[in-house]
Amino acid sequence: MADEIKSSNSNVSSGTTPASGTNGRNGKNGKVGLVEIVKDDIESLKTVIPAKAKEQIEDLKDPTKTQVYTSIFRHKHDDTPRNRALGVLSNVFLHLHPAKINRDAVRYSYTWGMGGITFYLFIILTYTGVLLMFYYHPSKVQAFRDVLYLEHDVPFGKILRNMHRWAAHLMVIAVWLHMFRVFLTGSYKKPREFNWNIGVLLLVFTLLLSFTGYLLPDDQLGFWAVTVGTNMARATPLLGHEGPFGPQLGMTPYNDVRFGLLGGSIVDANALLRSYIWHCIGIPIVASVLMIVHFWRVRKDGGISGPAPVMLQEEADKPRRGPKAAGE
Amino acid sequence: MDWRQLWEICSAPDNVPIVGLIPLLIFYIYLAWKQAHANDMLIEQLEGDAALAKTHHRKTWPFKPGWQKEIHVWPFLLRIEFLAAIIVTIILMVWSITLNAPLEEPANPNLTMNPAKAPWYFLGLQEMLVYFDPWIAGVVMPTLIIIGLMVIPYIDTNPLGSGYYTWKQRKFSLSAFLFGFIILWVSMIMIGTFIRGPGWQWFWPGQTWDHNRLIYEVNRDLPDIFGITSNLGKGIFGAIVVGGYYLLGGFVVYSLFRRYKLKDFTRMSLLQFSITQFLLLTMVALPLKMGIRLLWHIKYVWITPWFNI
Numbered sequence: 174m175a176d177e178i179k180s181s182n183s184n185v186s187s188g189t190t191p192a193s194g195t196n197g198r199n200g201k202n203g204k205v206g207l208v209e210i211v212k213d214d215i216e217s218l219k220t221v222i223p224a225k226a227k228e229q230i231e232d233l234k235d236p237t238k239t240q241v242y243t244s245i246f247r248h249k250h251d252d253t254p255r256n257r258a259l260g261v262l263s264n265v266f267l268h269l270h271p272a273k274i275n276r277d278a279v280r281y282s283y284t285w286g287m288g289g290i291t292f293y294l295f296i297i298l299t300y301t302g303v304l305l306m307f308y309y310h311p312s313k314v315q316a317f318r319d320v321l322y323l324e325h326d327v328p329f330g331k332i333l334r335n336m337h338r339w340a341a342h343l344m345v346i347a348v349w350l351h352m353f354r355v356f357l358t359g360s361y362k363k364p365r366e367f368n369w370n371i372g373v374l375l376l377v378f379t380l381l382l383s384f385t386g387y388l389l390p391d392d393q394l395g396f397w398a399v400t401v402g403t404n405m406a407r408a409t410p411l412l413g414h415e416g417p418f419g420p421q422l423g424m425t426p427y428n429d430v431r432f433g434l435l436g437g438s439i440v441d442a443n444a445l446l447r448s449y450i451w452h453c454i455g456i457p458i459v460a461s462v463l464m465i466v467h468f469w470r471v472r473k474d475g476g477i478s479g480p481a482p483v484m485l486q487e488e489a490d491k492p493r494r495g496p497k498a499a500g501e
Numbered sequence: 502m503d504w505r506q507l508w509e510i511c512s513a514p515d516n517v518p519i520v521g522l523i524p525l526l527i528f529y530i531y532l533a534w535k536q537a538h539a540n541d542m543l544i545e546q547l548e549g550d551a552a553l554a555k556t557h558h559r560k561t562w563p564f565k566p567g568w569q570k571e572i573h574v575w576p577f578l579l580r581i582e583f584l585a586a587i588i589v590t591i592i593l594m595v596w597s598i599t600l601n602a603p604l605e606e607p608a609n610p611n612l613t614m615n616p617a618k619a620p621w622y623f624l625g626l627q628e629m630l631v632y633f634d635p636w637i638a639g640v641v642m643p644t645l646i647i648i649g650l651m652v653i654p655y656i657d658t659n660p661l662g663s664g665y666y667t668w669k670q671r672k673f674s675l676s677a678f679l680f681g682f683i684i685l686w687v688s689m690i691m692i693g694t695f696i697r698g699p700g701w702q703w704f705w706p707g708q709t710w711d712h713n714r715l716i717y718e719v720n721r722d723l724p725d726i727f728g729i730t731s732n733l734g735k736g737i738f739g740a741i742v743v744g745g746y747y748l749l750g751g752f753v754v755y756s757l758f759r760r761y762k763l764k765d766f767t768r769m770s771l772l773q774f775s776i777t778q779f780l781l782l783t784m785v786a787l788p789l790k791m792g793i794r795l796l797w798h799i800k801y802v803w804i805t806p807w808f809n810i
């Protein structure tokens with residue numbers, strides 16, 4: 174440390190800055206030297222800083238050359254095929270897409286865009302849902318009041334709640350239509366069997382997400398819908414106390430599946446807390462993971478299934494590729 | 502005609518999605534049918550002309566030799582996604598500004614809602630409660646629906662019609678799916694939403710919901726009609742009827758497949774075929790059971806001390 178201080182002192186006194194003149198270096202009197210150095214520095218401000226400022230302004234004319242910019246965007250943007258491809262490939266969100274796709278696959282009439290719309294609605298629901306969570310307490314005392322508060326006092330609370338609700342309904346419809354189109358185009362066939370199965374799970378979780386949310390306002394509508402829904406769980410074969418062989422296996426209202434779902438024998442505070450946790454944490458996480466797998470598999474299975482060239486009846490049992498297809 | 506009642510049902514904010522689902526489904530079925538028809542015409546043409554089949558690019562969309570087969574995702578796909586996101590956002594905004602999410606009185610276990618309806622997407626299952634015991638309608642059916650959907654790719658051995666719309670090449674699988682989705686799932690939801698009123702009774706659209714209406718309906722069980730009274734007799738009788746339905750039905754499915762779908766039958770393994778038989782028969786059993794209930798007031802077919810079907 175001491176050495177450093179010494180050497181930096183000596184640097185000042187010996188005036189190694191390029192702009193400083195010879196006066197400073199030869200002056201024996203430290204005080205005079207310092208004044209001159211400072212004078213010299215001030216003098217240099219007039220030329221050095223304007224030059225740098227000019228340079229800065231020059232740089233601003235083309236922000237894509239700055240270090241900040243190039244550190245974020247890793248390629249140029251002029252319209253070349255290479256850059257179009259890189260634009261997709263070097264972006265973590267976009268790289269779910271391939272760089273190029275079949276020219277007919279972008280036609281809306283083939284996919285109806287429903288998978289993408291479902292995903293977009295899921296994002297909207299996550300966003301509005303997190304905002305709703307700021308105002309909501311999952312307790313019997315607070316829940317209903319919180320919803321009233323959202324409706325009447327929270328700025329934009331009403332539209333926030335409405336958007337969350339209607340996006341949830343739309344998502345259910347979009348998932349159905351997506352599944353419908355996947356079926357109608359035969360897209361579940363080889364090699365996409367597994368992804369269809371991931372899709373079925375996503376369908377189930379989408380419905381469960383919506384269902385667990387239904388109870389949260391803690392009003393009559395949700396309460397009775399969930400009561401009707403979970404009453405069916407009483408009748409689960411083997412595991413419900415009113416189901417076939419349930420009583421024989423020792424099921425009672427206090428230990429069967431319904432009890433496990435509700436955290437009690439009636440829809441009450443524990444049921445509210447459980448639906449809240451499933452709705453806001455459990456199911457969204459599982460569904461997100463499944464969506465990641467789903468999207469990954471769409472690509473790994475060779476991208477969107479079509480619109481594929483039509484096959485003819487006589488080709489049905491012939492392999493499409495390989496030596497056999499060539500008639501060998 | 503009680504227009505007010507009808508309006509109340511159709512304009513209930515939670516019912517709007519169901520009202521919207523009808524035109525959406527009609528539109529998309531039309532869109533799919535249009536493309537299926539065009540593809541079927543092309544298939545027919547190519548099947549009649551082997552030389553053309555070798556050179557044709559085999560799509561109904563125009564394609565010229567010089568055109569690139571592939572296009573860049575950026576911008577050609579991303580601009581569509583961006584546009585779709587904007588349109589969905591706008592629709593959602595307008596919807597949220599014009600219609601408020603429902604909020605009823607605070608939950609009250611002592612005040613039963615009548616009718617107490619499940620969320621609309623589960624109304625099909627709730628409708629099934631009329632015809633089946635809760636363990637079937639609420640547990641077995643959803644499980645079978647999920648399993649049934651999951652096995653579809655593994656039991657549909659028809660290699661044709663993968664990646665394009667067609668009717669001619671997949672008549673059977675499309676009919677089965679449309680039957681399950683449109684007739685059993687969607688239309689039951691429509692009934693549950695628009696027709697079921699207090700006490701889960703049937704009210705035609707426009708009929709006033711009468712909360713005091715009682716229907717005296719005497720339901721019988723199938724064994725009663727045959728004069729079987731002992732518990733053991735009922736149990737055995739039911740097992741024979743249900744077992745007989747699956748055996749006989751299984752045979753019918755077999756002979757139909759052998760006659761009309763020999764190619765698919767040849768491709769299928771025994772396991773694939775028996776799963777197909779079971780799922781088809783179970784699906785068809787729903788309208789059958791509804792039918793005998795509506796026509797002859799028969800409630801149960803099979804009665805045992807543990808469960809009734």
Ligand code: HEM
Pocket residue numbers: 284286287288289291292348351352355358360361365368369370371372373375376379464467471476477478479
């Ligand atoms: C949360 C729910 C879901 C999301 C976010 C989702 C998303 C997507 C997306 C974005 C695609 C790309 C193609 C397209 O947009 O059509 C896709 C394809 C696919 N999805 Fe889904 N999906 C969901 C549920 C389902 C369901 C319920 C099924 C079927 C039961 C399914 C089966 C498939 C299959 C087989 C493909 C490949 C289709 C092809 O190659 O043409 N997905 N999904």
